[in-house]
Amino acid sequence: MTANADAMVRPIVSKQFCSTSKTMFVVRKRPCAVNGGGFVVTDCRGNEVFRVEGCGPMLKHQAVVNDGEGKPILTVKRKVGVVEVFSFHKHWNGFVKDEIDGHEKPIFKVTASTLIFSEKNPIKVSLTNSSNTGKRAEYEIVGSFSERACGIYDDSDSIVAEVKVNDAIADVMGNMKNIYTVVVQPGIDQAFVFGLVAVLEKLSEEDS
Secondary structure: OOHHHHHHOEOOOOHHHEOOOOEEEEEEEOOOOOOOOOEEEEOOOOOEEEEEEOOOHHHOOEEEEEEOOOOEEEEEEEOOOHHHHOOOEEEEEEEEEOOOOOOEEEEEEEEEEOOOOEOOEOEEEEEOOOOOOOOOOOEEEEEEOOOOEEEEEEOOOOEEEEEEOOHHHHHHHOOOOOEEEEEEOOOEEHHHHHHHHHHHHHHHHHHO
């Protein structure tokens, strides 16, 4: 990458998952009988880019994001416990493995209200190693994931990724709930985005 390209890259999982161009991906959900469900992410050429395992009732508190070669790169886990049972919020954390000691290292936290998910009640995403000391989260997820119509926005209200239905793909491949697209803006960490999509799938399962 050039110096200008490096300046626009915003890695969270890894720089290797950041592209300098806007990219559209197709998400195809899998039956729960296959590795606990999950989904496969392909690019416009049909190449598998990510595979998420565990988005099903057998592994309801976690999901693993693998790269196109099947290597685990990110794990999302729901925080569970007595306090969580009585809380008005659900908390999910994203972890990567430390390259030196192999221990899991938290990189982001997702906070979702147990109340109705709407534009008035967005899901908040905070980065673990952040210099942001304000009350506002670094990212917010706004819209309706169940309708496959929501966006991920940064703290300057710029959209970084969007979940939506592509009518042409839906007409050919079927149910919009099982086939949808995710458009990721330039410089955004695509693995991070699909970690958030995995959390959204989990929240959707809980509400269904």
